[in-house]
Amino acid sequence: MRKKTITASLLATALVATGVLANAGVAHADADTLVVNAGSVLRPVTHVAAGGLYALATTTTPDPTQLPPLHLNQLTQPAPGVQQVGNGASVPTGDALKVAPVSTNAGAQTTIRMADIYNGFPYQGVTLPDYLAKVDTMVKARVAATNTTNVNGWELWNEPDGTWDTNTNGTFNDAWVKIYNEVKKYDTVTPIVGPSYQYYDHNRMLAFLTNAKANNAVPDVISWHELSQGWGGIGDHMSDLASIESSLGISPRPVSINEYAWTDQVDVPSAALHYISQFERYGIRDAERAYWYESGTVNGLLYNNQPTASYWMYKWYGDMTGNMVPVTASSDLDGIASLDSTRKILTVIAGGEYGNNTITINGLGSFGTQAKVTLTASATTGRTTNSSQPAPLSTTTVPIVNGSLSVPITNEDDKAAYQVVVTPASGPVTATQQVYEAENATVVNAQRLSSSSASNGGYVGRIDGSADQRSDSFVDFLVNVPTAGSYKMGIRYANGGTAPSTQGLAYNGGAFSTITYPVTGSWGTFAANNTVSTNLTLKAGYNMIRLAKGSPSFAGGTGYAELDSITLTAQ
Template structure:
């Protein structure tokens, strides 16, 4: 679908950060489950293709295409005239890009009506159409291409077919089908490519096609949202499995053979390529009987449907599709956290040759549990599984991501054929990968509390805990949990502590690192204990020596807390990113856009009292660089007034960006500006207030 619209994204403790807990009344989020024993079909990367994903040689580069393992691209007809979304550079037609697709392992669909220069298509007449059909088929036969998936006879006939000028679509389908088959009996015919799953429409079409012997070889429709085709901002992938079951029942009802299903466009505008959101679709397609699926085209061609930035680099979505491309062997069944709503979902595979299981998930927020079961079907796992967890963010279409982030690695005991892996602070827009191999590798960064030196406390079993165990009753003056950790290099590390605090107030513990002076760790209430499925993470920054280190958590002076695990991550240069939608917002509103970091931004900062106030921690006082993601759709410069810690404000000027953050098509309407900001050690507030003109805010990053 190609439509234009506008949418209204000695070690000394340095500091301790608190993580806001879930309300005490909040229900424990459901787990996402993987069944490694239920291997239901070979890995074929069903949903790895895209519409207009290829433009020409080098756009995109092969090193960006191949790792995503594309199965099929849909491209315009040979010598087509489409210049979609204001494009001025000709884009590659199906036969021109077929060699690119072939060397990268993909097939190509020829979208026949895209021989027209306009969308929606402007019908000329049947003689004109027949000439176009003949030229397309002749060019395909002359090319000798061996990787043509099929001819797509028309696109979105429920909205683009001119019945008044051309007659009924069913009759037009028959005429075109017979014209193509008269010249080319072997290449498959795809259709009807309607904009959404419409059973009554399909029943009428298939009944006519059956009775006239013109049934498609591959059935196709789009999955563009809520619940039946709201392509702008209404994601609804949870309906897809119902559509698949209903369609197969329809084939049976009509007495026609089951044919491959091609979802030739998926994903709504506001979630275009966003990793966590796309995973919901991929999971539904993989679990259903789908042969191919293409990411929809909304913005610019030749970018694998926005997996690649405007400068030809990988963005956060590309890494998720690369993880998908890395999968091999057999697909393993997954169960979404909430099958009837937009929530955490994903895909999994098992490769017996590599002795590895891969899980890729996303679309959920907060602290979630990943339950992986079925290890009894994998004889090379003998009691312990090593799990490496990575993440890839969504910072916007045109923000490059050089590599995924390593979240943690740890060994998990296989009990009753399964493990439980808590993953903390998930963002809906991000994607996460678990690489699971036989256990006991030395490379770990997550240390389970039950494996530490536990004194004056007790170990408990519970499926809600990391590795299904935790330490509780750390209640006596001499109670402690002491961890021995190893790090490759000396330096600053981020320490995440998995805990539960079932009291009604903040609890504390005392932390010492290598027997140096202790400091207080604060644990906000979690509204319940680990036995009830309640947990959260506290974060602190520590300095460690290369090699072995000892971290000790003693009972604090206030309240009580249970310990699940600790987790280490190198800090590197200081950098903190805060999304505008997570700031304190006054007289403005949060909006969604796939151009925005985390898919959200703040707009309508339009009135004298409108403001967006960020909270930023600084490890020491001084001047920092502050990167601001913004949109300025006015015709000139706009300004906002910035005050730090309620001091006198300064003015920041935003050059025009050519549009607003949610504009369509993608013309780079979110830009970045960097300004100096002076902060004190500890917590700071940075308030943005309306100045002259108008500007939207996406995020700030202080470093």
């Protein structure tokens, strides 16, 4: 967390002096070309960077109806009993357990920031014995919250390289082991997240992980912040971490960048997009927008509960489905791209350059000989100005030559983000989304896997847990339907066991029913007829559908089933 009273310029100056500050890029007009390879797969769409620190203040702030279009992936919220009075607040806000229903309904998971049990920044009145006692209270409160799901991490401390008082409490690395073991006294299930340094440093990370390995206290998720260093070094940081893990014999850990973007970047669409591009490209598990200003605004995406310019860039990101595909930057022109091969929709979000530039897309052979291309630009009005949904700048039909096409962007604003949506000339296969891939959904205590027989190449397996709310396994599908009414839901699955298996089905907070999956003969194989169906009554707009091996209010399914996708058809 950062406070507005922190002298950001002093930290940045120090980082430059020590050679730590990476060049974030300065836009120039050289007629650059961004290249998208729609013929390859980078990773499933999971909206890696859709989230924030203190994004939620209460169950009504922000307006929960503004959240589903963002397809939030991960939040970091303060501990139960939070005492931290954050930016723009007069009382503590954001208690992770209190706002949990909103985050879960929006499809997000939540890491709990434990250090915010203290007020002030750096934290005030911290002694290790006092903190360990508070850790007991926080963990017991979470374990007692038996209806709260989607808590996927304890962050043991925040920015120890700037907030840990070694004179009073000894070294952070030694304290980490004690805090780690204290959490494990009461919760051996929830992953541990850390060390959450304020910036990546090789020597510091090596010393931390060496000590953690020696004391059986290696975090399940490695975290740090990408703020004043800019986006330019993220790939190097990931490579360096991998080399440290390898040298110490630590299995690769997922990475959470639980604060990203500096004060002059977080609300500039193209600057935020630069971070997102790096996170998608280099395999970050999740990343959260930094908390510089008011809590409960999704970190500036909303102002007075209405969208700002950046909200619409993140909504374009949230609209992505299918697989992320590789993008090759050109100078400061960078971006992200996805391909929904089921509907035949290719989406690019680009930005960071000015002047006249080009986006070239390869690998579109399945789209035919012509494509419809829609180009839209975001506004650049910042975090305290509401912005209506931008209208397209142009919609054109262009030739596809040898599977490729080019889209010119004239007079590009280097602060704006640009969305390019490409479909066959006749439009997408379906007017609205009907097939929802399991690997694009919220996957809790299960695993995204790949198979050539799965639709879009991915599925979710190891949906095995049903012990309690911390280890229950389920997949939450956030679906969007055009009209209220009855829908047939087909579930494409695999059951390689010897007997039928069952899972629980619930939607929009309703009661659970049971879904039965007949034997299919093998795991990870999805024939077209490996489908079971049921009927749902859905409301117009967004609905949350849960398929669970275990979940609060559902005792647990029998056997096992793997999920490929669901298909919704209006009745």
